[in-house]
Amino acid sequence: MAASFPLRDCQAWKDAGLPLSTTSNEACKLFDATLAQYVTWSNDKTLGGIEGCLAQLKAADPSFAMGHAISTGLKLIGTGSSVRLDHELDLAVKTMVEVSKAQSLTPREQLHVSAVETFAKGNFPKACDMWEQILQDHPTDLLALKFSHDAYFYLGYQEQMRDSVARVYPFWTKDIPLSSYVKGMYSFGLMETNFYDRAEKLAKEALAITPTDAWSVHTIAHIHEMRAEVQDGLEFMQHSEANWKDSDMLACHNYWHWALYLIEKGEYEAALTLYDAHILPSVQASGAMLDVVDNCSMLCRLQMEGVSVGQRWHNLLPVTQKHTRDHTLLFNDAHLLMASLGAGDSQTTQELLSTLQEASESPGENCQHLLARDVGLPLCQAMVEADAGNADRALQLLLPIRYRIVEIGGSNAQRDVFHQLLIHAALNCASSTHRNVARTLLMERDALKPNSPLTERLIRRAAAAHLM
Ligand SMILES: [Fe+2]
Numbered sequence: 001m002a003a004s005f006p007l008r009d010c011q012a013w014k015d016a017g018l019p020l021s022t023t024s025n026e027a028c029k030l031f032d033a034t035l036a037q038y039v040t041w042s043n044d045k046t047l048g049g050i051e052g053c054l055a056q057l058k059a060a061d062p063s064f065a066m067g068h069a070i071s072t073g074l075k076l077i078g079t080g081s082s083v084r085l086d087h088e089l090d091l092a093v094k095t096m097v098e099v100s101k102a103q104s105l106t107p108r109e110q111l112h113v114s115a116v117e118t119f120a121k122g123n124f125p126k127a128c129d130m131w132e133q134i135l136q137d138h139p140t141d142l143l144a145l146k147f148s149h150d151a152y153f154y155l156g157y158q159e160q161m162r163d164s165v166a167r168v169y170p171f172w173t174k175d176i177p178l179s180s181y182v183k184g185m186y187s188f189g190l191m192e193t194n195f196y197d198r199a200e201k202l203a204k205e206a207l208a209i210t211p212t213d214a215w216s217v218h219t220i221a222h223i224h225e226m227r228a229e230v231q232d233g234l235e236f237m238q239h240s241e242a243n244w245k246d247s248d249m250l251a252c253h254n255y256w257h258w259a260l261y262l263i264e265k266g267e268y269e270a271a272l273t274l275y276d277a278h279i280l281p282s283v284q285a286s287g288a289m290l291d292v293v294d295n296c297s298m299l300c301r302l303q304m305e306g307v308s309v310g311q312r313w314h315n316l317l318p319v320t321q322k323h324t325r326d327h328t329l330l331f332n333d334a335h336l337l338m339a340s341l342g343a344g345d346s347q348t349t350q351e352l353l354s355t356l357q358e359a360s361e362s363p364g365e366n367c368q369h370l371l372a373r374d375v376g377l378p379l380c381q382a383m384v385e386a387d388a389g390n391a392d393r394a395l396q397l398l399l400p401i402r403y404r405i406v407e408i409g410g411s412n413a414q415r416d417v418f419h420q421l422l423i424h425a426a427l428n429c430a431s432s433t434h435r436n437v438a439r440t441l442l443m444e445r446d447a448l449k450p451n452s453p454l455t456e457r458l459i460r461r462a463a464a465a466h467l468m
Contacts, residue, residue, distance in 0.1 A: 005177040007032040016176075018141055021105050022064040030057035032177075034070055039146055039181050041214050041250035050074065065105055065113060068096035070143060073116040077150050080289045082326040083120050093120045108134055112143065122328075122366025124151045132164065139168035140176055149185055154329055154409040155367070162189025180209035184216035192412060196223050211240075214247035214254060221257035225413050228452040233261040249290070252282030256294040260301075260413070264454050268307045271298070280312070283319055289332055292320060293410075296335040297417050299342060304424050305454075313342035321345075324352045327359045330368050330376035330408040334418070337380050341387040353380060375404050379418065386421060391428035395437065398422045419445070423458060427465065439467045 006012075007029035013020045020028055033044075034053045043049035048056065054074075057067045072092045075081060081089045093116070100113040115130035131148035134141050145168060152161040165186040172179040183206035191199035200223050206216040217240050224233030237258040245251050255278040262271040275298055283291035295316050299309045320339040327333060333356055340348035360372035368376070382397035398421070405418050423445070426438035442462055445455050462468045 004036075007036075008177075016140065018108070018138060019106060020064070020066050021103060021109055022061045022067070024061040024064065027057055027061040027064045027067055030054075030060060031064075031067055031070060034074070035143055035146075036178060038070075038074060039142060039178050040212075040247065042247040043249070063099050063103065065096070065100045065103065065109055066143075068092070068099055069109070069112045069116050072096050073112075073119070073143075073147055076116065076119050077147060078289060079154070079328040079332060080287065080292075080323070080326075082328050085325060089120075093117060108138055108141065115144075115147065119147075119151065121364065122368055124155050124367050126365070127151055128155070128157075128160070135164070135168055139171040142178060142182075145182070145185070149189075153411075154331070156406040156409045158189070158192045158406070162186070162193050162195075165189055174209075180206045181213060181215065183209075184213050184219060187216060187219045188222075191219050191222050191226070194226075196226065199223060211243045212247070214244035214250040217244045218250060218254055218257065221254060222411065222413055225257060225260055226449065228264065228449050230261045230264045230453065234258070237261070248286070249288065252279055252286070252288075252291040253294055255279055255282070256298060257413070259298055263301055263305060264452060266305075266453060266457065268302060268305065271302060272307070272309070275299075275312070280315065283316070287319060289323075289329075292323070293332060293335040293414070296320065296338040296342075297414065300338040300417055301420065303342065304420055305457075309342070313339060313344075317343045317345060317348075321348055324348055325355045327356055327368065327372075330371060330379070331410045331414075333376060334379055334383065334408065337383055341383060349384065353377075353384070356380065371407055375401050375407055379405065379408070382425070383421065386425050386428075389428075391425045392431050392434050394425040395422070395429055395434050398425060399437070427458070427462060427467075435465070435467055438462050442468070 008016065009025035009028050010020065010023065013028055020031065022028060030053045033047045034050055034057065037044055037047065037050045047053055054071045061067065075089055075092065083090045083093060096113055097117055100110065111130050111134050115127045118130060119127035128148050128151050131144040134144040145165065148164055149161060152164065165182065169182065169186055172182045183202045187199045187202035187206065190202065199219060203216040203219040206213050220236060221233060224236060244254050255274055259271040259274045259279065262274065279295055279298055283295045299312055302309055316339050320336045323332065323336055333352065337349065337352055340352060356372055356377060359369045360377060362369055378397045378401050382394040385397065386394035402422060405415055423438060423441050426434060426441055429435045439462060442455065442459050446459065449455065459468060
């Protein structure tokens with residue numbers, strides 16, 4: 001196996017203070033290879049990709065608890081499968097727990113198993129507490145750090161996403177494998193909490209060490225996005241493309257960021273060209289949820305700008321439709337709904353809404369289902385109303401929850417699609433009182449992100465309607 005660092009065997013993991021309960025050196029190395037690919041957002045063909053490594057890992061030691069924890073945890077953190085519907089995934093969680101009970105694990109390993117089991121139940125905050133408990137004693141446990149990072153992202157816990165990495169950052173000396181990627185993770189949390197200068201400095205440090213770090217590229221893309229530095233963003237993506245285009249798990253999302261700059265500039269044909277060349281083919285190849293939401297978000301934003309996207313919703317629908325009943329994340333649900341609405345598939349729309357309603361009424365600790373009633377369902381309902389031309393109703397549903405939409409997770413840049421939806425709803429309202437909301441929304445948007453061409457276009461539209 002080839003890797004950017006020597007893959008760690010049993011003794012090496014022990015020396016790192018992170019012993020693994022297996023006697024198989026091969027299993028230890030495959031665990032390391034899987035972790036490295038997860039953290040670097042790329043399936044390394046020379047390692048057999050993540051799937052290949054996990055298959056070999058299970059063969060090397062079928063009772064390796066941390067092997068089960070990383071394998072099942074990765075499937076869950078991908079949010080593309082629901083434990084309620086995917087029998088194989090449900091079985092994997094049960095097997096992980098059984099395997100862990102049949103042997104004497106270290107407290108750290110036991111916590112890993114419990115955290116993944118808790119995440120499977122949808123209790124993301126409790127799972128994060130367990131990963132944090134691990135990190136308190138083992139600050140260089142990269143699996144705990146990355147799983148919690150992703151879970152905080154899904155929860156919209158922006159400060160925790162930043163501080164979780166801040167707490168362990170001093171322990172990540174440069175001799176530790178993948179330490180530059182921890183800079184990138186810290187940088188992302190800083191960026192999402194508006195510390196743009198510090199975020200940029202750290203992301204650049206990470207890229208100076210590892211230019212192919214697609215996540216640090218991504219943070220810089222976000223910084224340009226939040227500052228409305230459209231030209232700088234475009235140039236940065238163009239110049240760095242060769243470094244990140246092979247990070248198969250993140251490339252689609254980086255192209256999505258690139259296309260956002262083009263939408264800002266009003267260069268819609270160029271945005272559609274990027275969509276057709278990279279964004280749609282990525283989701284068709286991977287089916288990954290990040291690619292799914294990027295596709296939905298891109299087409300939705302273009303449509304709000306008045307661009308005809310042709311048959312593209314219909315091309316996307318087969319990929320999104322299979323997740324209609326998953327309800328793993330409300331963030332995913334809202335994006336899946338864009339596709340069924342865009343394609344005019346009312347049956348799928350109805351199925352998504354009714355099963356989400358059922359999920360919201362089901363007992364249990366699933367944080368997404370608990371949040372559905374207050375935030376997820378009103379958001380989805382507002383999208384349906386806006387699509388049906390009932391802008392006043394959409395506005396009435398969205399206004400009371402607008403400051404809670406962060407709770408469905410995702411980045412500030414991703415959730416901007418919902419803020420745009422709210423502004424468009426206000427502009428389209430029949431009631432003059434409702435239409436006047438557009439002015440207030442646009443003034444605050446312009447104040448938060450000055451010099452945005454997209455905002456300026458919306459302001460011109462509002463002025464033409466005598467709202468400004
Ligand atoms: Fe992003």
